[in-house]
Amino acid sequence: MDDAATAKKERDPAWWGRRAWSLLSAVRARAPLVQCITNLVSMDIAANALLAAGASPAMVHSLREVPDFTPRCDAVYVNVGTLSEDWLPSMRAAASAGRPWVLDPVAAAASGFRMEACLELLALRPAVVRGNASEILALANRSVAASSNFKGADSSHESVDALEAAKALALSTGSVVAVSGAVDFITNGEQVVGVSNGVPMMQKITATGCAVTALIAAFVAIEPSDALVAAACALAIFGLAGEIGMESSKGPASLRMHLIDTLYCLDEETVTSRVKLSLRP
Numbered sequence: 404m405d406d407a408a409t410a411k412k413e414r415d416p417a418w419w420g421r422r423a424w425s426l427l428s429a430v431r432a433r434a435p436l437v438q439c440i441t442n443l444v445s446m447d448i449a450a451n452a453l454l455a456a457g458a459s460p461a462m463v464h465s466l467r468e469v470p471d472f473t474p475r476c477d478a479v480y481v482n483v484g485t486l487s488e489d490w491l492p493s494m495r496a497a498a499s500a501g502r503p504w505v506l507d508p509v510a511a512a513a514s515g516f517r518m519e520a521c522l523e524l525l526a527l528r529p530a531v532v533r534g535n536a537s538e539i540l541a542l543a544n545r546s547v548a549a550s551s552n553f554k555g556a557d558s559s560h561e562s563v564d565a566l567e568a569a570k571a572l573a574l575s576t577g578s579v580v581a582v583s584g585a586v587d588f589i590t591n592g593e594q595v596v597g598v599s600n601g602v603p604m605m606q607k608i609t610a611t612g613c614a615v616t617a618l619i620a621a622f623v624a625i626e627p628s629d630a631l632v633a634a635a636c637a638l639a640i641f642g643l644a645g646e647i648g649m650e651s652s653k654g655p656a657s658l659r660m661h662l663i664d665t666l667y668c669l670d671e672e673t674v675t676s677r678v679k680l681s682l683r684p
């Protein structure tokens with residue numbers, strides 16, 4: 404049996420269930436410190452998602468604090484959602500501080516300034532870049548939106564539309580690329596993992612994408628040598644929390660609350676039996 408066939412056989416649903424549970428358990432046990440340089444919209448939900456999962460969020464943005472603070476962090480999370488010229492130097496410095504870090508390229512195609520910033524940050528080799536399909540397509544094509552269906556921070560594409568772009572971006576950058584959507588795809592350019600947890604209502608809560616990227620940073624802090632598995636398991640756990648949270652929710656506001664509560668309460672039986680991850684052919 405060749406390596407790919409062996410990996411596929413080992414990574415059956417039970418294997419993924421055990422991995423997802425062991426990474427969530429390790430986050431709870433070790434409470435990784437995650438520096439977040441994230442947009443103003445997402446700060447609350449990203450910090451609360453990290454806390455509910457067991458990590459320690461710190462929204463520390465000042466360039467002057469990076470030399471003292473960032474080296475003490477277990478991971479760094481950079482998100483360009485409300486990018487300004489003032490924040491970019493802190494993002495560069497934190498990304499260059501030698502800690503594992505992840506990038507969320509919110510609305511990458513919104514402007515030349517934002518696209519250039521994202522490409523510059525990508526060149527600093529994040530362990531993972533997680534975006535929606537439109538963001539990953541724009542980054543792979545290095546293109547600022549021209550079309551009338553551009554929706555800013557929201558996606559106007561399905562995740563599957565960006566799968567080939569994600570693989571190409573992963574190969575050209577050396578980062579793991581995660582495309583979120585109805586099915587999340589996570590790839591290092593060679594292997595592709597699909598995650599089928601989640602509910603459509605998650606798109607109706609602002610900054611759920613930002614929050615799941617923060618969670619990816621916490622999982623990467625625990626498993627820096629396997630960012631593909633860390634990112635896939637974080638997406639599955641977050642999606643599962645959304646799925647279970649939806650059972651008690653009437654709409655986006657109550658889902659936001661129940662998702663965070665569920666993230667806090669997830670147990671081994673629920674995680675191992677309900678995460679839906681698979682290695683794609």
Ligand SMILES: Nc1ncnc2c1ncn2[C@@H]1O[C@H](COP(=O)(O)OP(=O)(O)O)[C@@H](O)[C@H]1O
Nearest residue numbers: 535558583584585601602603605606611612615
């Ligand atoms: N149609 C969907 N069905 C199930 N889960 C979804 C769907 N769309 C998004 N999600 C989930 O919502 C979260 C945010 O993803 P997404 O909306 O794609 O990101 P963004 O907020 O950056 O646009 C992810 O966990 C993703 O899996």
Ligand SMILES: Cc1ncsc1CCOP(=O)(O)O
Nearest residue numbers: 442444484556610611612613
């Ligand atoms: C609405 C908005 N505007 C700038 S950042 C932001 C939040 C985007 O969050 P997400 O990418 O998770 O939808």
Ligand SMILES: [Mg+2]
Nearest residue numbers: 509535612613
């Ligand atoms: Mg987003």
